[in-house]
Amino acid sequence: MHTLKLLSAFFKVNVQLALAYRADTIVNILLNIMWLGWELLSLSIIFNNTTTLGGWGLPELIALLGVFRLVNTMMVALIWPNTEKFNQSIRDGSMDYTILQPANSMFLVTFSRITVWRIWDLVLAIVLIVVGINMSGDLITPLHILSFILLALSGMIVIYSLWIVLIAFTFWFTKFDNNVTIMQALMDSGRYPVSVYPVWMRIIVTYIIPIAVATTIPLQALRGELSIQKIAIFFLVAVISFIVASLAWKSGLKRYSGASS
Amino acid sequence: MLKIFQRLWQVNWAEQWQYRANLMMYLLFWLVSPVIYLAIWTSIANAKGNVNGLTANDFITYYMTLLIVDQITSNIVIHTFAYKIQDGTLSGELIKPIHPMLTNALVNNIAFKILTIIGFIPVWIILFFLFKPDYSSVTLIGVLLAIPMMLMGFLIGYLLTATITSLAFWTTRVFSIHDFYFALSLLFSGQFVPLTLMPKIIQNIAQYLPFRFQLYHPIQLILGRLSVAEIIQGYLTAGIWLIVSITLFNWVWRRGVKRFSAVGA
Numbered sequence: 001m002h003t004l005k006l007l008s009a010f011f012k013v014n015v016q017l018a019l020a021y022r023a024d025t026i027v028n029i030l031l032n033i034m035w036l037g038w039e040l041l042s043l044s045i046i047f048n049n050t051t052t053l054g055g056w057g058l059p060e061l062i063a064l065l066g067v068f069r070l071v072n073t074m075m076v077a078l079i080w081p082n083t084e085k086f087n088q089s090i091r092d093g094s095m096d097y098t099i100l101q102p103a104n105s106m107f108l109v110t111f112s113r114i115t116v117w118r119i120w121d122l123v124l125a126i127v128l129i130v131v132g133i134n135m136s137g138d139l140i141t142p143l144h145i146l147s148f149i150l151l152a153l154s155g156m157i158v159i160y161s162l163w164i165v166l167i168a169f170t171f172w173f174t175k176f177d178n179n180v181t182i183m184q185a186l187m188d189s190g191r192y193p194v195s196v197y198p199v200w201m202r203i204i205v206t207y208i209i210p211i212a213v214a215t216t217i218p219l220q221a222l223r224g225e226l227s228i229q230k231i232a233i234f235f236l237v238a239v240i241s242f243i244v245a246s247l248a249w250k251s252g253l254k255r256y257s258g259a260s261s
Numbered sequence: 262m263l264k265i266f267q268r269l270w271q272v273n274w275a276e277q278w279q280y281r282a283n284l285m286m287y288l289l290f291w292l293v294s295p296v297i298y299l300a301i302w303t304s305i306a307n308a309k310g311n312v313n314g315l316t317a318n319d320f321i322t323y324y325m326t327l328l329i330v331d332q333i334t335s336n337i338v339i340h341t342f343a344y345k346i347q348d349g350t351l352s353g354e355l356i357k358p359i360h361p362m363l364t365n366a367l368v369n370n371i372a373f374k375i376l377t378i379i380g381f382i383p384v385w386i387i388l389f390f391l392f393k394p395d396y397s398s399v400t401l402i403g404v405l406l407a408i409p410m411m412l413m414g415f416l417i418g419y420l421l422t423a424t425i426t427s428l429a430f431w432t433t434r435v436f437s438i439h440d441f442y443f444a445l446s447l448l449f450s451g452q453f454v455p456l457t458l459m460p461k462i463i464q465n466i467a468q469y470l471p472f473r474f475q476l477y478h479p480i481q482l483i484l485g486r487l488s489v490a491e492i493i494q495g496y497l498t499a500g501i502w503l504i505v506s507i508t509l510f511n512w513v514w515r516r517g518v519k520r521f522s523a524v525g526a
Binding site (some may be wrong): 041189 | 269273283286289290292293294296297304305308313376391392434437440446447454458460461
């Protein structure tokens with residue numbers, strides 16, 4: 001409850017920040033639509049030349065694009081702005097004030113900045129998923145939808161946890177400004193099903209920087225391609241990675257000595 | 262003049278060298294999407310035998326060459342210069358008797374490029390062994406023809422981005438304008454896919470635009486896939502665009518500097 005209140009407070013503050021730059025918001029949304037157009041055009045070029053890509057058809061790829069946008073929104077609306085603020089706070093010591101506050105520091109560090117206009121992206125993402133699934137004519141049962149939501153959340157938790165681990169490294173190496181670049185760099189791989197990639201790339205985007213866990217796999221669940229056991233395993237992986245991330249955060253925090261004091 | 266460039270080189274090289282870890286991250290950033298496209302198109306070509314006449318190896322050599330050409334023809338001027346106009350630090354450079362954009366910023370870009378190329382070579386070799394391109398169609402003449410084309414491609418791209426950067430004299434939204442420019446270049450440069458696979462209308466427009474000289478055209482030259490007529494036509498069009506971009510940049514820069522009021526100074 002306390003957490004929810006904080007979250008809504010953060011949200012309000014960020015809405016106010018965004019309202020100071022209204023014209024920018026409109027330009028950003030227009031550019032965002034332009035990029036959507038480009039993404040759809042690139043899919044249509046691919047499917048002008050083939051009927052399946054890694055075993056998936058055009059409707060499935062449109063839905064995948066939607067799932068990709070869900071994860072990408074987390075990346076650009078949450079991970080980017082907060083990391084920037086966090087890196088700054090480690091360098092100049094303003095992290096002191098965050099730790100002093102009577103709330104979970106990991107929560108404060110990861111949710112205090114929200115790029116509000118990106119919520120538009122979430123709407124688009126859901127539209128893409130619904131349109132894609134409708135076009136494909138796949139039979140979707142409520143159970144599929146449930147397992148999709150579960151795995152999409154699991155995937156996001158995995159990415160979130162990886163992010164925590166990466167930024168926790170900053171406690172050890174103060175000048176570690178590139179902590180999330182590697183995630184962002186591999187992000188684009190999530191636009192396409194992991195089955196099109198050569199084995200070594202598949203290993204990287206599934207196990208090392210698990211973008212595919214948050215994109216391809218939830219969509220597979222939505223299409224009813226995953227067994228209950230697999231779904232349970234991915235959920236378990238998410239829980240474990242969140243625990244590992246919290247531990248990494250705590251031990252990192254112990255190393256923090258404050259730049260100013 | 263040569264002495265000035267020499268000194269600028271020392272300064273900019275030292276500056277870029279400081280950020281070598283950042284450079285490697287940038288390199289990673291920029292490597293990923295061509296490798297993804299390579300994977301997609303080779304998987305399609307392998308499944309169907311060929312795509313519109315292009316075999317899997319044609320795609321592998323295309324994108325492997327693209328990685329090299331892009332390294333040479335791309336530039337980062339908007340990221341290193343736009344803020345100088347916005348926060349007023351440009352004034353320090355304007356009082357020097359050399360053109361800020363055509364000397365300092367240019368040398369800075371080249372230093373950046375050379376450092377990333379040093380990091381890029383081992384990565385490319387690893388990719389070479391992973392994808393095993395068959396480069397038997399490459400000839401010495403093709404490579405020699407491609408060198409001046411890449412140089413022109415770089416200069417055209419540099420001047421056009423410098424023109425967009427100069428719009429910072431008027432607006433704070435240069436990065437949004439640059440995003441739009443970047444989208445056009447994705448569409449017309451052959452970054453996503455060899456232009457011959459693009460819809461006919463895009464191919465026709467791409468003929469007249471400058472974007473293909475940064476990727477598609479030099480790549481095809483290196484791979485020996487162009488006819489003599491296409492080669493000549495390419496040089497002529499690139500030459501015209503070079504003149505256009507010089508004129509355009511000069512015009513915008515001059516008017517911009519007149520407006521410049523050096524915030525904060």
